[in-house]
Amino acid sequence: MTAVADSKLHDCRDAFAETLESLAEADSRVVAVVNDSIGSSKLGGFAQRFPERLVNVGIAEQNLVGVAAGLANGGKVPFVSAASCFLTARALEQIKVDLAYSNANVKLCGMSPGVAYGQLGATHHSIEDVAWLRAIAHMTIIVPADSAETGQALRAAAEHDGPVFVRVSRLPVPDVNAPGYRFQLGRAVRLKEGADITLVANGTMTARALEAAALLEADGIDARVVSMPTVKPLDTDEIAAAAAETRGIVTVEEHTIRGGLGSAVAEQVVVTQPVPMRILGIPDVFAPTGTAEWLLDHFGLNAAGIRGAAVALLEGRSG
Amino acid sequence: MALPGRIDRSLAREERLARLREAAAAMRRRDLALVNGAGLGHIGGDLSATDIVATLYLAVLDLDPADPAWPERDRFIMSKGHSSGVLYIALASAGFFDPELLESYMQPLSPLNGHPDRKSIPGVEANTGPLGHGLPIAVGTAIAAQMDGATRRTYCLVGDGELQEGSNWEALMAAGHRGLDNLTVIVDRNGLQQGAATEETNRLEPLGDKARAFGWSVVEVDGHDHAALLELFEGVPVEPGKPTFAIAHTHKGRGVSFMEDEVGWHHRVPTQAEVDAGVAELTS
Numbered sequence: 001m002t003a004v005a006d007s008k009l010h011d012c013r014d015a016f017a018e019t020l021e022s023l024a025e026a027d028s029r030v031v032a033v034v035n036d037s038i039g040s041s042k043l044g045g046f047a048q049r050f051p052e053r054l055v056n057v058g059i060a061e062q063n064l065v066g067v068a069a070g071l072a073n074g075g076k077v078p079f080v081s082a083a084s085c086f087l088t089a090r091a092l093e094q095i096k097v098d099l100a101y102s103n104a105n106v107k108l109c110g111m112s113p114g115v116a117y118g119q120l121g122a123t124h125h126s127i128e129d130v131a132w133l134r135a136i137a138h139m140t141i142i143v144p145a146d147s148a149e150t151g152q153a154l155r156a157a158a159e160h161d162g163p164v165f166v167r168v169s170r171l172p173v174p175d176v177n178a179p180g181y182r183f184q185l186g187r188a189v190r191l192k193e194g195a196d197i198t199l200v201a202n203g204t205m206t207a208r209a210l211e212a213a214a215l216l217e218a219d220g221i222d223a224r225v226v227s228m229p230t231v232k233p234l235d236t237d238e239i240a241a242a243a244a245e246t247r248g249i250v251t252v253e254e255h256t257i258r259g260g261l262g263s264a265v266a267e268q269v270v271v272t273q274p275v276p277m278r279i280l281g282i283p284d285v286f287a288p289t290g291t292a293e294w295l296l297d298h299f300g301l302n303a304a305g306i307r308g309a310a311v312a313l314l315e316g317r318s319g
Numbered sequence: 320m321a322l323p324g325r326i327d328r329s330l331a332r333e334e335r336l337a338r339l340r341e342a343a344a345a346m347r348r349r350d351l352a353l354v355n356g357a358g359l360g361h362i363g364g365d366l367s368a369t370d371i372v373a374t375l376y377l378a379v380l381d382l383d384p385a386d387p388a389w390p391e392r393d394r395f396i397m398s399k400g401h402s403s404g405v406l407y408i409a410l411a412s413a414g415f416f417d418p419e420l421l422e423s424y425m426q427p428l429s430p431l432n433g434h435p436d437r438k439s440i441p442g443v444e445a446n447t448g449p450l451g452h453g454l455p456i457a458v459g460t461a462i463a464a465q466m467d468g469a470t471r472r473t474y475c476l477v478g479d480g481e482l483q484e485g486s487n488w489e490a491l492m493a494a495g496h497r498g499l500d501n502l503t504v505i506v507d508r509n510g511l512q513q514g515a516a517t518e519e520t521n522r523l524e525p526l527g528d529k530a531r532a533f534g535w536s537v538v539e540v541d542g543h544d545h546a547a548l549l550e551l552f553e554g555v556p557v558e559p560g561k562p563t564f565a566i567a568h569t570h571k572g573r574g575v576s577f578m579e580d581e582v583g584w585h586h587r588v589p590t591q592a593e594v595d596a597g598v599a600e601l602t603s
Contacts, residue, residue: 031466041586055462058496063455063489075390076466091488093449094486102446103438247422 009172015147016168017042017110019154020079029145030158033068033080035059041081041111052240061090061108068106069098077105077158084110084126085117092132099163100138107157112141113167114204114254115287115295122286130145133165134232140185141232143253145206146175149229152183160185169204169254170240171292176206176227186230188218188238188297194224196243197310198249202261203229205252205280205301212306234264241271248313252306255282276316278300278309320349321362322412326378332549335378339545346408347574349421351594354403354477357425359433363571363584365405367509367542368476371567372397374548375474376409386412387441388527391471394460397452397497399478399507401586402435407440415442426564451476451484454504459492461502461562472555473502480512483521488533491564495534500556503563505533507542509571511582530564542567574601 024030025045029054038056040124047054055071057064061082063203068078078216082088087110088095099106108175110129117124133139142197150168157164165248176191191206201209206227213223215269224246226238243250249269262279269275280301300309312318326335347369354360376382397406404424411418414427423429428441434448446454457475464471464600478486506526510516517523527537530579536558540547546566555563571585571602575597576587589597 011512052466055491057489060489061495062451062486063458063493066452066486066490067453067459068491069463070396070456070461071463072459073394073456074460074463074467076463094452096457097446097449098452101436 003256005164007174009174010147011172012144012147012150012169013042013111015151016154017045017074019151021046021049023154023158024053027077027158029075029077031071031076033054033057033064033071033078035061035064035082035086037082037179040083041109043081057263061086065091065094067194068099068100069094069104072104072106077107079107079109081109081111083124084113084129085124088126088129088132090195095133096136103123103138103162105161106163108165108263109165109295110167112170114169115292118295119289121289124288127282129167129258130231130255130261131263134259134264136164138231140230140232143167143202144229145227145252146173146177148175148181149183153229156183156185158300167203169205171302173204174207176210183229186233186235187239188235189227190224190238191227192223192225194222194312196222196247197314198224198226198246199252199306199310200218200226200228200242200249200261200265202231202269204254208301208303209252209306211303212310215303215307216310219307221310221314227313228261231261231264234268236268239265239268241274243273243275248279250280250306250313252280252301254301255281256284276313280306280309320346320352322349322418323377324410325331325413326421336545336549339374339549340376342377342412343370343545344603346373346378346405346412348598348601349408350404351575351589351597353421354410355422355589355591355594356422358588359425360404360423361401361580361586362404362589363511363578364399364402364478364507364576366573366578367569368399368402368507369405369573370543370545371476371505371507372405372409372546372603374552376413378549378551380474381471382413384442385526387415391469392442394457394473396453396457396460396473396475397435398447398450398475399481400447403433403435404541406435408445410440410465413442416440420422420475424438450478451486454487454490457502457504458494458499461494461499462500462518465499471501474505474552475502476505479506479508479510479523480517480520480522482526489534491533496561496564498534499562500560503544503552503555504563505565505567507569509569510581512569514586515582527566533593534561535563535564537564537566539566539568542569543573574575576600
């Protein structure tokens with residue numbers, strides 16, 4: 001686990017931008033669609049190399065997603081890149097109707113999700129995006145944990161025929177996956193074996209879950225760590241294994257505890273093999289002012305907080 | 320009730336117009352029975368849009384019903400998705416599916432949902448129903464054609480009340496900014512929305528000035544005059560470098576005297592006696 005703590009940190013938007021350029025180079029149908037979000041998506045390089053394939057509709061998210069649906073109708077493979085808070089909330093009906101219900105081949109890239117915008121406040125936090133989109137039939141949702149997984153998730157999205165939502169974090173994260181790792185849509189990754197309890201995490205929380213497992217090891221608790229980049233469709237086999245083989249499940253996500261990864265896991269285990277669970281995330285509140293790191297600590301979304309929840313679960317305590 | 324078919328472009332203009340007139344009447348007759356059979360529908364808006372939809376599908380659009388996904392086809396985006404009745408009748412007339420299927424309109428498990436689903440029905444370009452969705456999609460198909468240097472055109476029919484949705488104005492701004500002259504928007508300007516007149520509810524006028532200010536070429540047309548509609552649709556763009564905003568003056572319930580301009584017929588269902596009376600008026 002020390003390897004994770006010591007490894008270099010990356011902004012996943014770099015892998016996003018690099019991969020999108022590479023996809024565009026290989027496939028002339030690939031276009032980027034933005035809402036004045038070239039800089040915040042790090043698409044300056046794309047704009048220089050493929051100016052005719054960058055559609056900037058200005059600050060207009062309903063039109064952003066509708067135009068993307070039309071581009072897909074016209075044979076393009078649009079990657080819509082916009083701040084996740086505005087992309088998902090402002091254009092929710094377009095995502096439901098123009099993309100999911102219509103099976104439009106559009107890829108939504110939600111930039112800087114969760115509390116990444118820190119002290120800009122609750123208006124800019126995107127802690128409901130997974131819940132909103134998870135409630136929509138025929139959506140695929142990916143929350144990558146690191147740079148390499150972000151790039152591979154984009155490639156998987158490009159190969160998948162239909163709408164996909166990929167969260168792309170700006171918070172610096174270490175590499176959590178082994179070199180040579182291959183992302184597979186709908187498949188979880190067991191980052192660490194363990195027999196006592198299972199920690200299920202995605203996005204920025206994956207590295208923290210690994211750190212928590214190291215702390216738990218010192219406590220004499222053998223924690224399994226499951227990385228769950230695809231929230232929809234969920235890897236139900238991996239959850240069934242966790243429920244059958246360990247004494248409980250702790251989920252961790254940079255998202256509200258209502259309707260995201262924790263809910264998806266709970267929905268499965270409660271009707272198949274009920275086990276004690278703890279769902280860690282942003283509690284059902286609008287976050288106060290603070291940097292992203294401060295907010296994550298404030299809400300216990302760090303190694304110590306995850307460890308505390310795991311110990312409490314195993315001791316049968318609440319909290 | 321027999322449906323019309325597509326009208327050969329090589330025919331003389333007068334012959335094409337004569338056939339269009341008869342086709343539109345046949346479509347209206349079928350629509351009355353359709354809504355009566357389903358016990359649900361939006362007959363007022365169907366009849367207001369019939370001449371526009373008939374002219375496009377039967378005489379203008381470059382389509383291949385045998386290959387509905389033909390990449391070079393013209394795009395018709397029906398933004399006022401509640402007028403699914405007239406859209407389905409037009410698609411069946413154009414040969415996209417067996418007219419027999421119309422009998423299933425809105426029945427359980429029918430592909431002919433109350434609002435169109437492109438996954439279920441060949442020829443439907445966009446799933447619409449919630450208002451203000453079609454125009455942004457049409458802007459997207461027009462940009463795609465422009466990127467490809469293709470000659471295919473996009474036509475988008477919007478209701479007038481629908482223009483109260485803000486998404487349309489985002490799309491109008493983007494299309495004007497980009498000078499999408501392969502895009503034509505037709506406003507079904509019947510003046511009525513579900514509950515009352517548009518001008519009493521949330522004023523649209525001066526509508527043409529608004530579109531002009533957004534960078535569009537604006538034309539006014541009688542939305543029930545096939546000759547005028549044909550001339551317009553075959554002549555776009557009106558002005559090179561600008562998208563065309565056609566305000567089509569129409570009457571809700573057009574063709575059936577007791578329905579015309581009556582707000583109640585937005586989604587009232589005609590009884591069999593009313594269908595018979597309407598069909599009689601529409602049979603010359």
